[in-house]
Amino acid sequence: MTNHGFPFVGVVLINLIIGSATAALVESDVYLAGEHYSEWQFQGSKAKCELKHEIPQFGISRFLRLAGEELTFQIKSFQKIPISSEGLIREISPTWKHEKPDPLTSPVNIKQGLMPVVLNRKKASWLISSLAKGQMPSFDFLDWDDPRKKVQVRLSPVNYLKPYREFKRCLKQISDKGYKDYRELEVHFELDIHVLNVNEQDKLKQLAEFVVADQSIRRVSVDGHADDQGARVYNERLSKRRANSVEEYLKNAGVEPSQLRIQAYGERRPKINSRAESARAENRRAEIRLTR
Secondary structure, eight states, rough: EEEEEEOOOOOEEEEEEEEEEEEEEEEEEEEEEETOOOOOEEEEEESSEEEEEEETTTTTEEEETTTTTEEEEEEEESSOOOOOOEEEEEEEOOTOSSSOOOOOOOEEEESSBBBEEOOHHHHHHHHHHHHTTTTTEEEEOOOOOOOEEEEEEEOOOOOOOOHHHHHHHHHHHOOOHHHHSSSSSEOOOTTOOOOOOHHHHHHHHHHHHHEEEEEEEEEEEEEEOOOSOHHHHHHHHHHHHHHHHHHHHHHTTOOOOOGEEEOOOTTSSSOOOOOOOOHHHHHHHHEEEEEO
């Protein structure tokens, strides 16, 4: 068995049966953080809970839950996996652990590209429980260059428990609001005003926390609008100032400037086409749209 990463004790040979008659001894490639190098890192907020672990020379694994979404498990590989294949998830007992591993196994699809493993809530929860027991989950699949050889990508339980407890606490307080709630948002302004009031600032604060946490957000579009009172040219400028106010707030709250796209429409795109004051109040707005 070839261990990719930091050294650990033990050599195991995988006995593969070729055809029906010939047995071939082929080493298994094992990717695993050695006992003295294993590290788990927790990051959390009301918008994201993440538990991350590096698998030396293979990639970064992480348990992730974003606000409003279910728990997932992912492995992002350092190099592209050239072909898709079917594999197996199983539990292995470390050399220092006397309890028997769970005999249950589960099929897993190893995907082509840089994200070979993405698991749903049920399988992710099984991995979390396995690690909490001190067991070692292993993703086993055939090598893409040599089908006689097995690849084993393992998660180490060493130094897992403390960040795991922090992760559990994070899951209890994470917001129920997610992408579906934030992908289209409006903030409103008083007549002839481009400054955000306290309530609208609070909306943008929550939005910014979510955008910073969700790395899949590619663009934040901000469209400024005005009602039909006053000169058209003035309203165009007012709507631009409103869009700029939103942009400035989001940047100060941590949103990357490169994600932001600003447009100003003046009075040209009313939300409600009416001269009633209630309609005009709805039209004095900035619209924010998220794009993944």
